[in-house]
Amino acid sequence: MxxxxxxxxxxxxxxxxxxxxxxxxxxxxxxxxxxxxxxxxxxxxxxxxxxxxxxxxxxxxxxxxxxxxxxxxxxxxxxxxxxxxxxxxxxxxxxxxxxxxxxxxxxxxxxxxxxxxxxxxxxxxxxxxxxxxxxxxxxxxxxxxxxxxxxxxxxxxxxxxxxxxxxxxxxxxxxxxxxxxxxxxxxxxxxxxxxxxxxxxxxxxxxxxxxxxxxxxxxxxxxxxxxxxxxxxDMATVQTRVSEIKAERARMSATMQALGCSVLPSHTNFLLLSPPDQNPDTTEAIVEHVFDTAGIIVNRTREAGLEHFLRVSVSLPAHNDLFLGALEAFLAGASPGTATATGS
The missing domain is CATH 3.40.640.10 (Type I PLP-dependent aspartate aminotransferase-like (Major domain))
Structure with missing residues (x-):
C-alpha cells in the first residue's frame, strides 16, 4: 500500500x-x-x-x-x-x-x-x-x-x-x-x-x-x-472502482483521526497522515510495525517538512482493515503480533 x-x-x-x-x-x-x-x-x-x-x-x-x-x-x-x-x-x-x-x-x-x-x-x-x-x-x-x-x-x-x-x-x-x-x-x-x-x-x-x-x-x-x-x-467499471476507493478513503481517514492521527484532506487514492505526537521517529516506528505485524508496505515521506508523515494507498476493505488494525495496535502500545482489524 x-x-x-x-x-x-x-x-x-x-x-x-x-x-x-x-x-x-x-x-x-x-x-x-x-x-x-x-x-x-x-x-x-x-x-x-x-x-x-x-x-x-x-x-x-x-x-x-x-x-x-x-x-x-x-x-x-x-x-x-x-x-x-x-x-x-x-x-x-x-x-x-x-x-x-x-x-x-x-x-x-x-x-x-x-x-x-x-x-x-x-x-x-x-x-x-x-x-x-x-x-x-x-x-x-x-x-x-x-x-x-x-x-x-x-x-x-x-x-x-x-x-x-x-x-x-x-x-x-x-x-x-x-x-x-x-x-x-x-x-x-x-x-x-x-x-x-x-x-x-x-x-x-x-x-x-x-x-x-x-x-x-x-x-x-x-x-x-x-x-x-x-x-x-468500460468507464462504468472505472467509475465504480473510483467510488469504492473514495468511500474507503473517507472511512480510513475518519478512523485514523479517531485514533488521534492528523490526516490531510485527500483528493487522491492515498492519505498522508502523521501520528498524534507528530514525531518523525514515531512515524518511522509505525512504518516498521505495520510491515512486521501486517506485512504491509507504506511510504516513508522524507521530504523536508514532511518527515513526520507517512503515506498509505487506499486498497480493498480487508487490506485497509489490516493496516488500520496494525496502526491501532501500535498507538495502543500493543506488542508486535497483536494487531487486530478495526471494524469495517
Whole structure:
C-alpha cells in the first residue's frame, strides 16, 4: 500500500483486449497511438490532434522538460511537489525552485512571486502527490492568466479521477485559448494499468510536434494501447472502482483521526497522515510495525517538512482493515503480533 496502485485486477474488457492483442504481438503498435488518441479525445471531449501519448505520464514530463528547459533555466514547483518534477529538472541541468505552500496546499501567489526571467517551466501536480491536496480551477485559471508567456504551465492531473469529472473537465478547459498550458494524465491510477505504462498530454497544437520530436518512437507498446482503449470503453467499471476507493478513503481517514492521527484532506487514492505526537521517529516506528505485524508496505515521506508523515494507498476493505488494525495496535502500545482489524 505504498505505491498508489489500484488494488483491482484488470476488468473483463481489459483482460479480453490484452488476450486479443497478444495474438498480434509480433507487430508494432501504432507509433502515434491513433486509436488510443481517438478514444481519449472522445472520452474527454477534446481534439485528439492535441493529444500525445507516452510510456506513462512520467515520460511526457521528462520530454516537456527536455524541450523547454536548459542548464541555467529555472523549473518552478511547489514546496511539496511531486518528486518526479525535481528529477526532471536534475536530468536537464535546470535549477529547481520551490515556492512555499499554505497548509500543505499550493499557494498561487507564492508561485507567481517565485517566477523570474529564468523561469521556463512550472510543474504543478493537482491533486498533489504526496500531500493529496487540491487547488480549485478558479485559482488555476488565475495562475495561468498571470504567468508570462515564456513560462509553460504543466498541470499534472494524475489523480484527477479521484476528485470529480467536472474538475478534470475544468482543468482541461484551461488549455483552450492558451498557448502555454498543458495537462498530463495517466492510466496508472484510476484505470488500474500501472504495469502497462500509458500516459498522455493535452496541449496546444503548435506544441505537439515538438513533443513528438523529443519522444521516443513507439514508446507505448501495442498491448498497453489495447488495454487503455478497452479501459476507456468500460468507464462504468472505472467509475465504480473510483467510488469504492473514495468511500474507503473517507472511512480510513475518519478512523485514523479517531485514533488521534492528523490526516490531510485527500483528493487522491492515498492519505498522508502523521501520528498524534507528530514525531518523525514515531512515524518511522509505525512504518516498521505495520510491515512486521501486517506485512504491509507504506511510504516513508522524507521530504523536508514532511518527515513526520507517512503515506498509505487506499486498497480493498480487508487490506485497509489490516493496516488500520496494525496502526491501532501500535498507538495502543500493543506488542508486535497483536494487531487486530478495526471494524469495517
Amino acid at each position: 505504498g505505491f498508489n496502485e489500484l488494488p483491482y485486477g484488470p476488468s473483463p474488457a481489459v483482460g479480453e483486449a490484452l488476450h486479443n492483442a497478444a495474438g498480434r504481438v509480433q507487430s508494432y503498435g501504432s507509433p502515434h497511438c491513433d486509436g488510443l488518441r481517438d478514444a481519449i479525445g472522445a472520452s474527454n471531449g477534446i481534439d485528439p490532434e492535441h493529444v500525445i501519448c507516452g510510456n506513462g505520464s512520467e515520460e511526457l514530463l521528462d520530454v516537456i522538460a527536455r524541450v523547454f528547459a536548459r542548464p541555467g533555466d529555472e523549473i518552478l514547483i511547489t514546496e511539496y511537489g511531486y518528486i518526479q518534477f525535481a528529477l526532471t529538472a536534475n536530468r536537464v541541468g535546470a535549477d529547481l525552485v520551490k515556492a512555499p505552500e499554505q497548509d500543505f496546499t499550493t499557494d498561487v501567489d507564492a508561485l507567481l512571486s517565485a517566477v523570474t526571467a529564468r523561469t521556463r517551466v512550472l510543474f504543478l501536480a493537482n491533486p498533489n502527490n504526496p500531500t493529496g491536496t487540491l487547488v480549485d480551477t478558479r485559482e488555476l485559471a488565475r495562475l495561468a492568466d498571470a504567468l508570462p508567456p515564456q513560462v509553460l504551465l504543466v498541470l499534472d492531473l494524475a489523480y484527477g479521477e479521484f476528485a470529480t469529472p467536472e474538475y478534470c473537465a475544468g482543468v482541461h478547459a484551461l488549455v483552450q485559448g492558451r498557448e502555454n498550458v498543458v495537462v498530463t494524465r495517466t492510466f496508472s491510477k484510476a484505470y488500474g494499468l500501472a504495469g502497462a505504462r500509458v500516459g498522455w498530454c493535452h496541449g496546444p497544437d503548435w506544441m505537439i510536434p515538438l513533443l513528438y520530436a523529443a519522444r521516443g518512437m513507439g514508446t507505448v507498446n501495442a498491448l498497453a494501447q489495447a488495454a487503455a482503449i478497452a479501459a476507456l470503453g
